[in-house]
Amino acid sequence: MTLLSLPDRKPFLTAALALVTLAALAAAAISAEPRAKDLFGAKKLPAVAPAQSFGFYSKGCFTGGVALPMDGPAWEVMRPARNRRWGHPAMVALIEKLARDAQADGWPGLLVGDVSQPRGGPMMTGHASHQIGLDADIWLTPMPSRPLTMAQRESMSATLMVDEKTHLVKDALWTPAHTRLLRRAASYPEVERILVNPGIKKKLCDTVTGDRSWLRKIRPFWGHDYHFHMRIGCQPGSPGCKAQEATPDDDGCGKPLAWWFTEEPWRPNKNPDAPKARDLMTMANLPRECQAVLAAADAPSLAAVTYHGGSAVAVAVAEQPVAEPAETISSSGAALPAQASAFAPTPSIGIPLPRPRPGN
Numbered sequence: 001m002t003l004l005s006l007p008d009r010k011p012f013l014t015a016a017l018a019l020v021t022l023a024a025l026a027a028a029a030i031s032a033e034p035r036a037k038d039l040f041g042a043k044k045l046p047a048v049a050p051a052q053s054f055g056f057y058s059k060g061c062f063t064g065g066v067a068l069p070m071d072g073p074a075w076e077v078m079r080p081a082r083n084r085r086w087g088h089p090a091m092v093a094l095i096e097k098l099a100r101d102a103q104a105d106g107w108p109g110l111l112v113g114d115v116s117q118p119r120g121g122p123m124m125t126g127h128a129s130h131q132i133g134l135d136a137d138i139w140l141t142p143m144p145s146r147p148l149t150m151a152q153r154e155s156m157s158a159t160l161m162v163d164e165k166t167h168l169v170k171d172a173l174w175t176p177a178h179t180r181l182l183r184r185a186a187s188y189p190e191v192e193r194i195l196v197n198p199g200i201k202k203k204l205c206d207t208v209t210g211d212r213s214w215l216r217k218i219r220p221f222w223g224h225d226y227h228f229h230m231r232i233g234c235q236p237g238s239p240g241c242k243a244q245e246a247t248p249d250d251d252g253c254g255k256p257l258a259w260w261f262t263e264e265p266w267r268p269n270k271n272p273d274a275p276k277a278r279d280l281m282t283m284a285n286l287p288r289e290c291q292a293v294l295a296a297a298d299a300p301s302l303a304a305v306t307y308h309g310g311s312a313v314a315v316a317v318a319e320q321p322v323a324e325p326a327e328t329i330s331s332s333g334a335a336l337p338a339q340a341s342a343f344a345p346t347p348s349i350g351i352p353l354p355r356p357r358p359g360n
Helices: 006-032 036-041 089-104 150-155 176-187 198-207 213-217 255-261 289-295
Strands: 052-056 059-063 075-077 110-112 135-139 191-196 218-220 227-232 328-331 334-337
Touching: 036 289, 052 289, 059 289, 075 089, 089 110, 089 135, 089 176, 089 227, 176 191, 176 198, 176 213, 176 227, 191 198, 191 213, 198 218, 198 255, 213 218, 218 255
Parallel strands: 075 110, 191 218
Antiparallel strands: 052 059, 110 135, 135 227, 191 227, 328 334
């Protein structure tokens, strides 16, 4: 076999150069497409339309959003500069109800983190979800007795409830009131799941006595060590909303939880520099209705779309004794020591794996 002479190779070089040029032009066209997070992040007010969610929690948008008031009798909004106190009216109404009910249960009041942007969609920073107005973050730090200033709301640090080395709850910080707060949130039928740090799930599995049926809604996930993530289901009037997978019927305190106390969940991300989905999403990646959501007229004013709920009377959760931490978590004969190392050998079978871990 002989090498092609330079004249013979010229057509091949020309074709290769053309392919490279086409690839570069295609890449430039993609990069020129506006990112969905920039478009939705620029909207300061919701779209004037009936309340409706489009798409999935991590890929969608919504109309008819309302704002949670910055202050209420039992809550305060944190990080207000982010402008993420917007949600579907059902979500915002539930936050206000939780605040009242939790206060009756003995919780001083809610510090509310991110809900959604005015029209949802991917956010400039932070969450992958919170896009269709049906997610809300509630801090595990109780509301202080004195009102927080705007500067304090922007700078105040939340309390980290979990030891980063052991992945277990810091017992000096956890109280029965935290358990009552989560039980109250899980008690609402519209709440489909509550995401918490695996250490918090384990604390509940170790200590909750009596009715444990609500524990099935408490789902372990990375992060969520200073707040819990409350998610409600698709609401009536939103046929374009995509429901999430149902939670299992059991309490989730067996093998699925044991997996979180192995080495696997905490191994370093293999590709930490990979771009996040929100940094790549364009409008083409979202439901087609989201283009109309962006183009819709703004609400007339912030005051006109700030939600002020009714005067429902709060009913305290019946007090239940909290047992001392158990030595093991048992399920189907398997046991997980309370002080299990996070770097124990990874079980080879029988452990259902959650979705891939997020990037660092």
